[in-house]
Amino acid sequence: MVLWLKKVELFEKAPDSSSAGLSKVGLDMEGSYPASEVLIRISGLNAFYGQLQVLYDISLDIKRKSVTVIMGPSGCGKSTLIRTLNRMNDLVPGFSHNGRIELDGKDIYSKDVDPILLKIRVGMVFQKPNPFPISIYENVAFGPRIHKMFRKKEELDRIVENSLKRAALWDEVKDRLQANAMSLSGGQQQRLCIARALAVQPEVILMDEPASALDPGSTSKIEELIVELANECTVVLVTHNMQQAARVGNEVAFLYKGRLIEFGESPGIFENPRNQLTEEYVSGRLT
């Protein structure tokens, strides 16, 4: 048994992505570009599934170390938009796009960007918690392991501990790190997924309705966490929940039927929406 597993590993040894430095693939922009306030710049983005266009000419600047919220009714293209930011849509058959998405001034869809290394810089948390059915420890260790981000076991232990602490889960699981992740509650599972994403130290965390499958208590924990995280990294949060957008967002984009209707700072966009549609949505008349 063990014998053939090893065989498989030899046979399937991945082309080692982590040995090349980030700079080699044109993603290490530190110092080579003036550190501007804007981390992600989306300009003129159109997106399609086959013939169906779902995003129309989106232009949007996402600021460093802040929470940018994308809100809008279900089906308006929020997930599609957020998933273009770390190239998760590359895997969707029939997906195509045009327009430009820059991370630190670098086009993330240009040929010299490795989508694998991009995902180290831009992490993601999904709507439904999707912990791996392995131990809590191994969930968090997964990213550091595949990218060989540590030399000694103790370093990995420290990464796991720090990530769990940052995700506000450490105290609840520190005594059962070897337990299966599926034994956690829904809210804990989602925080584990956040810890798992944090373990590779991303600069950006994309969250696609991370609390929509959770109870109110877990939701407010996640919201606190998001605000906390924005001190160290950039958070892009998708939600269809306006109260949530208002509570955690620094800047809020309102998306409707694939178009960016309004984009502005948080209290302002709710109190004095400039657009008729935004006003209707904010007041709950648009669904």
Add this chain to the structure above:
Amino acid sequence: MMPEETETVQQTRAPFPWRDKRIARNNRIRKLKWRIIAFLAVLSVIVVLYPLLDMLYLFAYKGLTLISLARLTQTTTGGTGVGNAGLANAIAGSALIIGMSSLFAVPLGVLSGIYLAEFAGERDRYAGMVRFVSDVLAGVPSIILGYAGFFVFVLYFGWGFSAVAASLTLAILMLPYILRTTDVALRKVPDSIREGAYALGSSKTDMINRLNLRIALPGIVTGILLSISISVGETAPLLYTASFSNYLPSALFHSPVGYLTYVVWTYSQLPFAQANDLAYLAAFLLMLIVVLINLVARVGMRRFMKI
């Protein structure tokens, strides 16, 4: 607010007393149905289990009274039954054939299963063909596989009755089980988990090696053990490819090999008590192996799943 609501409920119910009756009657029928089904279920368990336990008891009793160091270390001496001493040649031969066929079938089956589940596209013609052939193969009577093995390995390749010919034939028999369980177990890994791995920057090979195979392992191991316990019990393909030998296996080619199922099959029909005893003992050992494999599978899996 609250009292009002209960009132409305009562109001709507009051004019329909027949409805409550129907509900009660339906409930009685449901309970009766349940009792009948439960009774049938228990009955069928007894019908299935009784002969099985009876057989287990018979062979365990016979086996335990017959087992001795001599019968395990000496070899059979031939069909006459005179001087039939022990099963050493059959035990060693069975172990050799099963071990070698697993050596062929497990890596091949698991790797093809990985290919089918992870690398073949939805409309991959080749993968469809492999699945079809493997399903057909699983349904082919083993005696036909034995006959094919005889022609190909024994005659055409000229290996004679031998451990290699027998092992390759059994490996072909095991392959479809291993391949399909690996395929199915890997395909059960949900897309949400695959997406989670990709979002962490995992390559496909990393995802398969570190995650999918791990998640699918219980299923894969179950398939392997199932295929091994099936091949442990095979006689027909071995008759054609291993023949039988009263000596301990000494060479891989051109050298007939003994095995336990042959002893059960042949020696139980001989009019010699000594031979009949060996047949009982061989049957007991086969049963023991199958039970052990299943126990190991269960206990091992339970421990594995906890992690």
